[in-house]
Amino acid sequence: MPPAARPARVDAVRNRASLLAAAEAEFAERGIDASVADIAHRAGVAKGTVFRHFATKDDLVAAVAGDRLARLVAVARRLSESPDSGVALREFLSAAAEILQQQGLAFLRAASECNPVVAEIRDQLLASAGVLVDRARRDGIVRADVTGADVLLLTCATVHTVAAMSDPTPDLWRRYLAIVIDGLRPEGASPLPGPAPERL
Amino acid sequence: MPPAARPARVDAVRNRASLLAAAEAEFAERGIDASVADIAHRAGVAKGTVFRHFATKDDLVAAVAGDRLARLVAVARRLSESPDSGVALREFLSAAAEILQQQGLAFLRAASECNPVVAEIRDQLLASAGVLVDRARRDGIVRADVTGADVLLLTCATVHTVAAMSDPTPDLWRRYLAIVIDGLRPEGASPLPGPAPERL
DNA sequence: TAGCAAGTTGACCGCCCGGTCATGTTCGAC
């Protein structure tokens, strides 16, 4: 084991937290193109301080994305204990939409593409979503030919597209998530073309 | 009337066409962040030539987007004559997905935001989609609470999200468009929350 | 074929980006 590194200074801890909060807000507002300088300014520190805590901008993106994904995995695991598999799936998709709000798939892809830690959390999310979908499918609540990756992608799609509108209505994603969920019901469903994706 | 401006030179016409084709391809591959220099190189001309034909990069984006939207409006008008309103709507959404392939809503928004010509074509598209949806609704093929803007947004959502994946499967959007279309059917649909959007 | 407007070129500009680093500052152990 390493020789017990000295604990971080309190100001450093505080600045790191400010940076993460500022980055989360800035990425939500401007997407992955938000500049490091703007994030630093919002956090009330100089630009150099950002790179003391996160070696590259990608590392900062990964920290924010990993945090969000981990929160969502926790929700999925809790819901997989729920007795009603249909309600559990619907609640999971609402939670996914809210937690991934605005960041969109492109953000998460950029984060996980070259960062094994985020990629690992993403795979856990994929597995957790799969559990929820499988359970709902066994109970005859969703059609037989959809997977966890399918519902996650569709949820990302609704959230991101609403966020990309000229003046986004805050809750419009609920409308489209409802249509998507209705599209998952088994009665009268036409068979889906092509295979489901294996990754996001 | 203006005094009959001299017709454009043949090389200028050729270069303009090359530029539009190169821009369309480059925007499809790299999104709206494709650089003017890359577009010029792909078209086989120097960067300055781009700005002779299109005063700003935004004008070039508007030209490409306007062309795509106009093509889609033509498809919608043709399909509104079709006898089967359900087939017409499905074909329209497939055409929309194919024509808007990859560009996504953000591209079209950037194009129409400050360009009245593109905004006008976008409004025509919205109206044409409304006609198709209204007809299908009257025939009891789609649920009562969706609009033309709804189905256009959902189509943009599927196409764009598939394009944003790590390694996009070319036809995966068909899978998700099928789920969305199944979500539009009236039988057993749960009422949609919130009002439909009026613009894109 | 002569001449010129129209078209083309590529070096150049200012700007902003992610990232670096010498210098100055502050926390905390003793």
Next chain:
DNA sequence: GTCGAACATGACCGGGCGGTCAACTTGCTA
């Protein structure tokens, strides 16, 4: 209170961007 390591700072760098322009080339007209 002293002192050193950790930390913060902001000027600075190289690079790529959209956009400009004086000099050059070319297609068209007369």
